[in-house]
Amino acid sequence: GAGVSQTPSNKVTEKGKYVELRCDPISGHTALYWYRQSLGQGPEFLIYFQGTGAADDSGLPNDRFFAVRPEGSVSTLKIQRTERGDSAVYLCASSFSGGNEQFFGPGTRLTVL
Amino acid sequence: GIQVEQSPPDLILQEGANSTLRCNFSDSVNNLQWFHQNPWGQLINLFYIPSGTKQNGRLSATTVATERYSLLYISSSQTTDSGVYFCAVPSDYKLSFGAGTTVTVRA
Numbered sequence: 061g062a063g064v065s066q067t068p069s070n071k072v073t074e075k076g077k078y079v080e081l082r083c084d085p086i087s088g089h090t091a092l093y094w095y096r097q098s099l100g101q102g103p104e105f106l107i108y109f110q111g112t113g114a115a116d117d118s119g120l121p122n123d124r125f126f127a128v129r130p131e132g133s134v135s136t137l138k139i140q141r142t143e144r145g146d147s148a149v150y151l152c153a154s155s156f157s158g159g160n161e162q163f164f165g166p167g168t169r170l171t172v173l
Numbered sequence: 174g175i176q177v178e179q180s181p182p183d184l185i186l187q188e189g190a191n192s193t194l195r196c197n198f199s200d201s202v203n204n205l206q207w208f209h210q211n212p213w214g215q216l217i218n219l220f221y222i223p224s225g226t227k228q229n230g231r232l233s234a235t236t237v238a239t240e241r242y243s244l245l246y247i248s249s250s251q252t253t254d255s256g257v258y259f260c261a262v263p264s265d266y267k268l269s270f271g272a273g274t275t276v277t278v279r280a
Contacts, residue, residue: 102270158266164216
């Protein structure tokens with residue numbers, strides 16, 4: 061597709077479960093970013109990939125959160141032992157390279173019951 | 174990190190009115206993005222504007238990097254302009270967002 065895509069669009073899980081969120085960036089974009097948006101706030105940075113490697117993971121809140129991008133395209137954000145406080149919209153963005161204009165996907169709304 | 178402040182937090186407009194949204198940031202930046210988040214949550218790119226003025230239809234933006242602010246102008250507002258407007262600036266490639274301005278345009 062032409063834009064950034066994310067799946068699933070909605071995910072409801074129970075406290076303590078494991079979830080995976082997927083992001084397909086714009087074709088040819090080497091930089092990929094994950095953000096988290098809570099209700100009424102702006103998105104907050106989680107992690108930035110340049111190619112296959114995580115260039116900056118300083119925004120990950122704790123070691124329950126992990127992300128991969130094994131082939132330098134699709135990325136998966138993984139959350140272990142989910143907590144109710146993890147409920148938010150998780151946004152993925154990509155850019156031609158780091159520092160260029162970022163384009164966002166539609167997000168995955170995660171609800172932890 | 175860079176602090177980003179947006180004003181006003183809320184704006185109610187009558188259809189056809191003009192408005193100005195402001196974004197202040199705490200440090201020097203080499204680019205700035207304006208987004209419109211529609212009611213379905215999609216962030217739509219409006220402007221990528223490190224300095225100067227750009228126009229796109231009824232919208233225009235001006236960034237004065239030396240004074241650390243940017244302005245977004247909406248002219249002849251329409252109900253489809255409703256939503257949240259965010260500005261964001263980069264710090265080490267990651268974007269720092271303001272809290273947004275919620276715009277409601279009434280018919």
